[in-house]
Amino acid sequence: MAEIINPADMLEDERHSYFMKQALAMGESALLCGETPVGCVLVYQDKIVGSGMNDTNRSMNGTRHAEFLAIAEFLQVYPKSVLQQTDLYVTVEPCIMCASALRQYRIRKVYFGCANDRFGGTGGVLTIHSDPSIDRGYPIQGGIFREDAIMLLRRFYIQENEKAPNPRPKKNRELNTTFENGDGFVPTA
Numbered sequence: 001m002a003e004i005i006n007p008a009d010m011l012e013d014e015r016h017s018y019f020m021k022q023a024l025a026m027g028e029s030a031l032l033c034g035e036t037p038v039g040c041v042l043v044y045q046d047k048i049v050g051s052g053m054n055d056t057n058r059s060m061n062g063t064r065h066a067e068f069l070a071i072a073e074f075l076q077v078y079p080k081s082v083l084q085q086t087d088l089y090v091t092v093e094p095c096i097m098c099a100s101a102l103r104q105y106r107i108r109k110v111y112f113g114c115a116n117d118r119f120g121g122t123g124g125v126l127t128i129h130s131d132p133s134i135d136r137g138y139p140i141q142g143g144i145f146r147e148d149a150i151m152l153l154r155r156f157y158i159q160e161n162e163k164a165p166n167p168r169p170k171k172n173r174e175l176n177t178t179f180e181n182g183d184g185f186v187p188t189a
């Protein structure tokens with residue numbers, strides 16, 4: 001019989017790990033579908049109430065980011081106001097578009113894996129979550145399973161390069177498994 005895991009009984013760190021693993025699993029699904037591997041879950045009262053993975057390639061819609069899909073799923077069941085007591089766990093720092101949407105939806109807190117050095121809206125490039133504004137910002141916590149989130153992205157870019165008509169030399173296609181301090185999400189690296 002499978003052990004029943006109740007996140008409510010976990011210590012705080014265990015709970016963050018538990019939910020980030022679910023987000024990473026969504027990212028893994030995205031990778032299998034040929035999407036940029038970013039996954040997320042929404043958590044309300046220790047329960048996953050929405051999940052999403054990037055879906056921009058299949059839908060040919062550049063705004064179908066993991067966060068938007070999770071929120072759409074959430075809103076099928078819950079009113080928007082419940083997002084004020086809901087946390088987001090996402091493998092990569094939200095982009096500027098998503099960071100802004102999350103603020104407008106009044107998300108309670110955002111936990112992420114690795115930074116998004118090119119498009120990040122919660123510290124990577126801009127600080128949408130904390131900029132002074134008429135509405136309330138939200139706190140963030142990054143670095144949860146950061147290396148796992150980066151490895152997902154690296155696997156994706158290697159796979160994409162192999163599909164390209166003129167792949168880059170082999171030495172650039174080997175999976176880099178080392179991590180520098182401050183290493184974030186650098187899609188062109």
Ligand SMILES: [Zn+2]
Binds near residue numbers: 066067094095096099
């Ligand atoms: Zn986004």
